[in-house]
């Protein structure tokens with residue numbers, strides 16, 4: 001998704017803008033650009049298709065230095081990836097960058113063309129530049145012109161604006177797309193994500209929906225959507241800058257896979273008593289209302305949706321509460337029947353995913369008991385807008401393919417299930433078992449990471465494959481789905497997941513020696529049934545790869561059946577543990593395939609438009 005960086009400072013801000021763009025690369029983009037008010041030379045704009053390095057090369061040929069500037073990484077929505085569509089966009093002396101979608105860009109464009117404005121791109125953003133310029137020409141007050149234009153925009157945006165005649169002023173606004181203000185010493189910055197600015201500050205003001213701001217080196221003025229001045233407090237960013245570096249690892253994804261023991265331990269920190277969970281973690285209001293919850297709806301996207309699917313098994317079995325799970329892009333556009341006392345849970349790593357956020361907003365009018373956000377980013381829109389919150393503490397996740405965010409979401413959801421079981425006085429043995437299992441989890445995950453060398457050799461088997469099937473049952477069915485998603489995301493191998501019981505209803509027809517079948521087969525009550533399903537695959541010459549429990553007899557080794565064993569673990573944490581080898585498998589297959597592991601083609605880390 002698009003990323004914005006801006007600065008007004010005593011020092012030359014171009015290197016800071018470029019470093020900011022590099023730090024936003026993980027969001028996914030296809031072109032980049034920068035506009036700087038070059039000392040004494042007016043606005044200088046440089047744009048390039050491709051990676052930020054291309055922009056740097058362009059800047060090396062045509063340097064731009066100054067104290068005020070805005071920069072952007074673009075992910076094409078309106079108009080193909082091309083230099084003329086890359087941001088910033090200019091109207092006269094005024095320059096704009098934008099993240100999001102202006103839904104009414106077509107009528108606005110027509111009106112502006114009728115007024116004589118000439119367009120040089122196909123983007124919705126250029127409309128914004130000309131619209132502000134139009135009002136500025138009328139009233140000669142840039143703040144007023146900015147406000148008037150904002151009032152006419154429908155859709156989602158984070159916007160930044162500079163003007164050649166105001167060399168010390170940076171304007172910005174947010175509605176539906178994230179934007180933060182970074183506080184320096186006699187300097188101000190803006191960015192779509194604090195990560196972009198950690199090289200210059202760790203102090204941020206988080207703009208609320210509808211806010212707009214005017215920044216100079218020394219002043220930060222913010223107004224809400226009604227133009228009332230507001231104070232958005234400065235918050236210190238909690239993650240150290242070094243957590244953003246790859247360190248000894250070849251890829252962020254690998255680093256993040258290996259960070260899971262720590263991420264899980266951080267997520268559980270302060271949440272568990274001796275034999276119970278500390279429900280106060282949810283805050284006083286949520287704690288008192290937990291016992292009232294009679295139904296649960298879970299809404300999320302991508303990997304976070306898979307976490308929700310696992311939780312449904314846990315919540316219905318252990319807490320006895322009916323639970324539905326749905327992808328946010330479907331949920332937000334349908335008629336939803338909400339039974340009395342239903343809790344809506346949204347799950348998101350970033351807390352900025354457009355569909356998940358829209359689902360939360362839609363849910364506000366549907367008569368839910370409350371909304372709860374399970375999220376990895378404390379200052380995100382989702383966390384700020386939900387009634388209750390449960391934070392995961394995975395730390396920044398840079399790799400597009402989600403790993404540690406997923407396992408920490410599962411940890412939070414198992415914790416929540418236990419909390420619900422506890423307030424409903426369910427079987428205390430189950431509660432104690434969950435608590436003990438969660439306590440051992442970081443160490444168990446550490447052990448499963450030791451499978452890495454074994455999986456490295458296994459990955460070669462996928463080198464010439466175009467398809468793969470993943471099978472699981474019960475809580476491990478969504479884990480098979482997540483395994484298939486990981487493989488397709490980063491190795492571009494077409495992968496499908498099926499509940500193993502569905503094999504005979506279609507996918508068995510695909511099985512032959514060219515179709516690897518990966519099964520997740522822990523020692524649980526469904527193991528015998530799963531084994532029968534796997535026999536059906538073997539009988540048809542399928543190449544089986546099974547992740548199984550070391551305590552189970554595996555039979556004679558077989559060239560067509562590779563078994564990788566994991567330590568025995570309690571059923572409740574088993575889906576979390578079996579996720580690890582599937583992450584490692586997709587990572588090593590991607591290495592064999594030579595793909596861009598951390599930034600797979602066409603995908604974005606943070607999908608902030610629908």
Ligand code: G6P
Nearest residue numbers: 301302303304348349350353402
């Ligand atoms: C994108 C990412 C996925 C992520 C999904 C939901 O598709 O590439 O890794 O699972 O968005 O993101 P969220 O931040 O809401 O968990």
